Amino acid sequence: xxxxxxxxxxxxxxxxxxxxxxxxxxxxxxxxxxxxxxxxxxxxxxxxxxxxxxxxxxxxxxxxxxxxxxxxxxxxxxxxxxxxxxxxxxxxxxxxxxxxxxxxxxxxxxxxxxxxxxxxxxxxxxxxxxxxxxxxxxxxxxxxxxxxxxxxxxxxxxxxxxxxxxxxxxxxxxxxxxxxxxxxxxxxxxxxxxxxxxxxxxxxxxxxxxxxxxxxxxxxxxxxxxxxxxxxxxxxxxxxxxxxxxxxxxxxxxxxxxxxxxxxxxxxxxxxxxxxxxxxxxxxxxxxxxxxxxxx
Amino acid sequence: xxxxxxxxxxxxxxxxxxxxxxxxxxxxxxxxxxxxxxxxxxxxxxxxxxxxxxxxxxxxxxxxxxxxxxxxxxxxxxxxxxxxxxxxxxxxxxxxxxxxxxxxxxxxxxxxxxxxxxxxxxxxxxxxxxxxxxxxxxxxxxxxxxxxxxxxxxxxxxxxxxxxxxxxxxxxxxxxxxxxxxxxxxxxxxxxxxxxxxxxxxxxxxxxxxxxxxxxxxxxxxxxxxxxxxxxxxxxxxxxxxxxxxxxxxxxxxxxxxxxxxxxxxxxxxxxxxxxxxxxxxxxxxxxxxxxxxxxxxxxxxxxxxxxxxxxxxxxxxxxxxxxxxxxxxxxxxxxxxxxxxxxxxxxxxxxxxxxxxxxxxxxxxxxxxxxxxxxxxxxxxxxxxxxxxxxxxxxxxxxxxxxxxxxxxxxxxxxxxxxxxxxxxxxxxxxxxxxxxxxxxxxxxxxxxxxxxxxxxxxxxxxxxxxxxxxxxxxxxxxxxxxxxxxxxxxxxxxxxxxxxxxxxxxxxxxxxxxxx
Ligand SMILES: Cc1cc2nc3c(=O)[nH]c(=O)nc-3n(C[C@H](O)[C@H](O)[C@@H](O)COP(=O)(O)OP(=O)(O)OC[C@H]3O[C@@H](n4cnc5c(N)ncnc54)[C@H](O)[C@@H]3O)c2cc1C
Ligand code: SF4
Ligand code: SF4
Numbered sequence: 001x002x003x004x005x006x007x008x009x010x011x012x013x014x015x016x017x018x019x020x021x022x023x024x025x026x027x028x029x030x031x032x033x034x035x036x037x038x039x040x041x042x043x044x045x046x047x048x049x050x051x052x053x054x055x056x057x058x059x060x061x062x063x064x065x066x067x068x069x070x071x072x073x074x075x076x077x078x079x080x081x082x083x084x085x086x087x088x089x090x091x092x093x094x095x096x097x098x099x100x101x102x103x104x105x106x107x108x109x110x111x112x113x114x115x116x117x118x119x120x121x122x123x124x125x126x127x128x129x130x131x132x133x134x135x136x137x138x139x140x141x142x143x144x145x146x147x148x149x150x151x152x153x154x155x156x157x158x159x160x161x162x163x164x165x166x167x168x169x170x171x172x173x174x175x176x177x178x179x180x181x182x183x184x185x186x187x188x189x190x191x192x193x194x195x196x197x198x199x200x201x202x203x204x205x206x207x208x209x210x211x212x213x214x215x216x217x218x219x220x221x222x223x224x225x226x227x228x229x230x231x232x233x234x235x236x237x238x239x240x241x242x243x244x245x246x247x248x249x250x251x252x253x254x255x256x257x258x259x260x261x262x263x264x265x266x267x268x269x270x271x272x273x274x275x276x277x278x279x280x281x282x283x284x285x286x287x288x289x290x291x292x293x294x295x296x
Numbered sequence: 297x298x299x300x301x302x303x304x305x306x307x308x309x310x311x312x313x314x315x316x317x318x319x320x321x322x323x324x325x326x327x328x329x330x331x332x333x334x335x336x337x338x339x340x341x342x343x344x345x346x347x348x349x350x351x352x353x354x355x356x357x358x359x360x361x362x363x364x365x366x367x368x369x370x371x372x373x374x375x376x377x378x379x380x381x382x383x384x385x386x387x388x389x390x391x392x393x394x395x396x397x398x399x400x401x402x403x404x405x406x407x408x409x410x411x412x413x414x415x416x417x418x419x420x421x422x423x424x425x426x427x428x429x430x431x432x433x434x435x436x437x438x439x440x441x442x443x444x445x446x447x448x449x450x451x452x453x454x455x456x457x458x459x460x461x462x463x464x465x466x467x468x469x470x471x472x473x474x475x476x477x478x479x480x481x482x483x484x485x486x487x488x489x490x491x492x493x494x495x496x497x498x499x500x501x502x503x504x505x506x507x508x509x510x511x512x513x514x515x516x517x518x519x520x521x522x523x524x525x526x527x528x529x530x531x532x533x534x535x536x537x538x539x540x541x542x543x544x545x546x547x548x549x550x551x552x553x554x555x556x557x558x559x560x561x562x563x564x565x566x567x568x569x570x571x572x573x574x575x576x577x578x579x580x581x582x583x584x585x586x587x588x589x590x591x592x593x594x595x596x597x598x599x600x601x602x603x604x605x606x607x608x609x610x611x612x613x614x615x616x617x618x619x620x621x622x623x624x625x626x627x628x629x630x631x632x633x634x635x636x637x638x639x640x641x642x643x644x645x646x647x648x649x650x651x652x653x654x655x656x657x658x659x660x661x662x663x664x665x666x667x668x669x670x671x672x673x674x675x676x677x678x679x680x681x682x683x684x685x686x687x688x689x690x691x692x693x694x695x696x697x698x699x700x701x702x703x704x705x706x707x708x709x710x711x712x713x714x715x716x717x718x719x720x721x722x723x724x725x726x727x728x729x730x731x732x733x734x735x736x737x738x739x740x741x742x743x744x745x746x747x748x749x750x751x752x753x754x755x756x757x758x759x760x761x762x763x764x765x766x767x768x769x770x771x772x773x774x775x776x777x778x779x780x781x782x783x784x785x786x787x788x789x790x791x792x793x794x795x796x797x798x799x800x801x802x803x804x805x806x807x808x809x810x811x812x813x814x
Contacts, residue, residue, distance in 0.1 A: 014365070014673045015358065017402060017466040020421070021445055030422045031376050033350075038358055045357030052354075070667045229648040243449055243657045244664070245648050262453025 010078055012071040013040035019065035022246045024255050025058045034058055036065040036075040049085035056082050060251040061173055063218030083147030109136035111171030113274045120273060123291040127197050128168060141174040168193040172215030189216030191271030194290040195231055203293045206236030209265030213272040214249035238263060250275040256282045269293060327811040330396050330414030335372050338393035345385045349373045359417050365674035366751055367408025371417035377441055378422050380496060380504045380530040388502035394805045399524050401441060401471025404464060406675050407779055409812045420470055423530060426450045434536050435493055440470030440529040448659060457539040459491045465663040470529035474522055475774045476726040478737055480572040483563040483711030489520050490715055496531035500803035521725035524809040526802050540588040541654035547606030549581040553688050558604050559583055560684055563711040563734055567600040573709040576636050640669055672744040676754045678761035679739040681728050681773035687736040693764045694740050701757040702742035709738045724787050724795050728771035737773035783813055
């Protein structure tokens with residue numbers, strides 16, 4: 001929250017513990033080793049990635065720790081890098097590249113979760129009115145998630161022709177990475193793009209509980225905190241934000257329960273299709289994806 | 297100085313004699329490291345009893361220092377607190393094997409009090425769950441390792457709030473109840489330690505005891521504001537209140553003394569819900585005043601605002617313009633003021649924390665400003681707490697010390713309402729002897745601004761501030777902790793020896809937080 005310019009590394013960690021306040025991994029373990037602070041401090045003491053395998057595995061890459069770190073350490077980047085160093089992560093991604101160039105204009109890169117629900121993908125495509133990229137880099141997103149190595153020719157092939165364009169990216173970890181790889185592209189997460197569609201915005205009601213996708217939000221926090229504050233002011237709906245205006249992700253049922261504790265919404269609206277399933281398991285009210293609102 | 301060697305397994309004499317600091321510019325904060333005698337037997341005993349104890353630099357390294365960043369030490373091993381039974385097992389074994397135990401909550405001390413110089417570090421953050429919220433009686437029962445901010449998160453789901461807590465997000469309930477805990481509403485609601493209704497404490501010999509003003513009152517009195525000497529606080533019942541957003545007002549002064557007089561006038565008359573002073577420079581002093589309700593705000597406007605001698609923002613800007621127009625050679629100062637205003641003011645006005653002219657979640661707004669603008673890897677925050685009538689003198693003398701040591705610094709002054717019935721809690725604590733009604737605290741915080749200062753420089757600065765306290769018969773509100781070497785000078789041998797005798801009785805092997813006070 002203090003700055004969007006993340007440049008510093010683990011030696012800068014002062015041990016202020018602010019990252020623990022927002023970290024779901026810390027909330028579920030209540031052990032300082034399972035926190036960004038614990039990782040940074042262990043690295044300061046010379047720990048190797050292998051010694052830190054358990055917390056590295058438990059991190060959900062929600063990105064909540066990045067914007068709150070007053071030392072501006074790129075904590076998600078640090079954890080991704082460490083995951084790459086774990087022995088079991090040494091798998092190289094190299095899938096066949098789809099033939100032909102991507103269509104002109106704005107593009108939707110849906111990502112695995114949205115592709116897994118073709119009906120929802122069709123709705124999203126219709127609402128945004130943009131073409132779907134044949135190559136959405138799902139394999140690269142998976143490599144980012146698991147710490148797999150990314151083959152350079154594959155990366156080049158995926159990025160070819162994307163810079164400078166408007167891209168709506170469904171996979172938020174890929175979105176985060178694309179901000180670095182494609183400095184001239186206009187990048188949006190799925191939630192932000194759909195939230196700006198008039199028919200959807202109009203159908204959000206004050207009794208709704210709106211679940212912001214944590215990864216996309218935290219990766220562009222300074223800008224998006226204003227976007228969502230505007231959405232809240234326009235629609236009156238409550239959101240999965242804590243007192244620091246950091247998003248609580250429904251990474252598992254325990255976190256989903258914490259997110260909903262003390263809230264009594266009539267309906268839950270999610271940006272991330274994967275969270276829809278988890279929330280349905282713990283909530284006794286309808287859980288819809290943002291794109292489903294248009295027809296609700 | 298000749299420091300006698302410490303016998304293995306015993307606690308040596310205090311390496312800092314009562315008068316050791318006179319004329320000495322630098323006093324090292326680190327006590328001697330415990331020699332490790334019997335460690336392996338102790339580890340075997342606690343592990344056999346089912347307590348998880350981690351060793352090695354990966355586990356211990358994260359506790360190498362506290363927020364102060366000037367005292368460094370490492371424990372031999374770490375236990376993350378899980379429940380009172382486990383803490384009890386640990387303390388019993390520690391007594392038997394004479395192994396020191398240092399308790400750590402948020403680790404926000406600045407004199408190394410939560411740093412372990414050998415022995416076990418007991419990290420209370422593992423006990424951080426809210427156990428029960430009683431919205432009817434406005435109390436909460438919580439595990440004591442919880443951060444105040446996490447407590448606020450849970451209370452807020454029920455539209456409730458704590459009464460008062462330090463403005464930093466990561467101090468813990470247990471750590472704060474033992475220290476004080478000052479908020480911008482303390483002039484009205486008292487310190488955090490006064491909010492405790494009852495506690496579950498594990499004594500240094502391992503008994504699990506519930507205590508309050510009515511039950512085991514003596515233990516309660518010693519544990520509250522007792523700097524972790526008489527037990528580990530494992531659970532606390534605290535008073536709470538309904539959540540309210542705030543209406544904030546700022547008044548600007550060019551005189552510290554005038555601002556303090558006005559602050560004390562507001563406090564005496566219960567004219568505001570929140571009040572405090574934050575200086576930007578000696579000639580730019582900000583008095584902040586805030587309200588929980590429109591009624592209180594309206595009453596302030598009708599009865600008290602006109603009596604304040606400070607300016608609004610625009611009036612003060614004009615005043616400063618005139619001031620520097622007549623003193624062009626001080627343009628550097630004016631630029632600093634402007635730059636500070638541009639950096640800090642927006643932080644207090646972020647739109648996502650404001651609705652309909654009111655500030656929401658003030659603790660977040662204030663705390664993140666604290667970390668962003670005053671935080672650094674070394675935090676040097678000596679403070680003074682005095683009765684109301686000597687406060688201006690203490691602050692002006694402290695301010696002069698700051699001026700001597702640093703180009704830029706901030707002073708933070710607040711009132712602390714005292715509860716007469718809590719007098720026994722206040723003995724040998726941050727509450728200055730002789731204070732009636734209110735005590736006043738001032739924290740002196742240099743702006744490090746990326747500069748590198750030697751530890752000697754920091755230490756000499758702190759000594760100079762603490763010396764004022766000794767001179768004025770003040771105490772320290774323990775924003776930044778008090779150097780152990782000053783304890784006897786401030787409280788006197790008779791009182792300290794009486795507490796030492798109580799400590800020896802309660803903690804025969806002197807294992808618990810043993811380097812903090814005695
Ligand atoms: C940036 C910053 C801002 C601050 N702002 C404020 C402020 O606004 N107001 C204010 O009053 N103070 C403030 N402080 C001081 C700090 O908040 C207090 O020292 C305090 O509340 C410490 O809480 P903690 O959990 O960090 O305790 P720790 O530092 O972990 O411990 C404090 C002492 O209590 C002992 N202890 C810890 N937990 C327990 C327990 N459960 N049972 C028994 N003993 C225990 C420790 O051994 C240690 O001696 C600030 C400090 C910093 C660095
Ligand atoms: S990315 Fe999320 S889960 Fe991982 S360390 Fe940061 S806050 Fe914790
Ligand atoms: S917020 Fe940043 S500086 Fe603070 S403990 Fe976490 S990683 Fe370290």
